[in-house]
Amino acid sequence: MAKFKVLIDPGHGGKDPGAVDNGLLEKDIALKVSLGIKARLEAAYEDVQVLLSRSTDVFLELKERTNKANAAGADILVSIHCNAGGGKGGFETFRYTSASQSSIKLQDTLHKAIMSKLGGIDRGQKAKNLHMVRESKMPAVLTENLFVDVAADADRLKQASVIDAIIDGHVLGIASYLGLAKTKEDKPVTQERDINVPSSWAKETWEALTKKGFFDGTRPGAPITREEMAIVVNRVLKYVD
Ligand SMILES: [Zn+2]
Structure with a gap:
């Protein structure tokens, strides 16, 4: 059994598309990023299981999401969103207004890891009275990954390399916060022998x-x-x- 449980919450879904602009739906980006985080985190690190509040395009109430995280006894919760509201765009994260020290540390670790991969405008580590970070019993952070309604950000969100950077940033930050060990990449590979050459002993x-x-x-x-x-x-x- 995995030592750590991570709940990744892809924002919105189903009848709630989230922010929509420039041919982008926030719910689709959030799901794509979340599925990527699960795949890469579980493949690259030992002792971690990623639970998703949703893994398809379905609608969930916010309460259902935090209930799932609390019932599962997740060690951390990360809610994945894209921003809207115009301006210059960029990346920002949210913790609860009276967040625990663990939540503050998770936000700081995650925020810096994502910015290191994503680059661009850093809108900062913020606090807000949001359901997802308030009602979860574990350290929780909500990430706002670029603006769908800012042309430059929307162009970036359409690039696979940018989605990869967002995924990798989350994976790096979560692994760093939890202190996860990398899976062994240098597992001994069975050497195929050349049957035309005799073994040295023979x-x-x-x-x-x-x-x-x-x-x-x-x-x-x-x-x-x-x-x-x-x-x-x-x-x-x-x-x-
Ligand atoms: Zn959202």
Whole structure:
């Protein structure tokens, strides 16, 4: 069982598209980013399980989302959104107005990790009386990943590399906050041997017996069948005679 449970909450969904502009739907971006966070966090780190409040385009009340996180006993909650409201655009995060020290630390770690990957305008680490960060019992942060109604941000949100940066930033920040260990990438890979080259420990014997004519000298690493064995035995018996 995984040591840490992370609840990722893709904002909006179903009949609630969130912010809509420039051909972008906030609910779709939030879901894409959230699914990416789950896939990459679980693949790259040990001892972590990512629960999603929704994994498809369905509508959920805010209460259903925090209830799920609280019931699951999640260690942290991150709610994924995109912004709207014009201006210059950029990235910002929210914690509850009277957030715990853990929430403040989670926000700081996550915010810096995402900015390091995403770049652009940093609108800062903010506090607001939002349901998702108020009603969750664990450290909780809401991220506002660029503005769908600011042309420059919308252009960025249409690029796969920018979505990747948002995903990677969240993964990095969550792993750093929880102190997750990377999965071992250098797992011993079974070396495919070259059957045409004798193993060093057998080389001398192989060459001596080949010289005597018991083997034809080819494919020293290949398995032998019973009929091939019979032929070898026959050659040995003739040699002994
Ligand atoms: Zn939203």
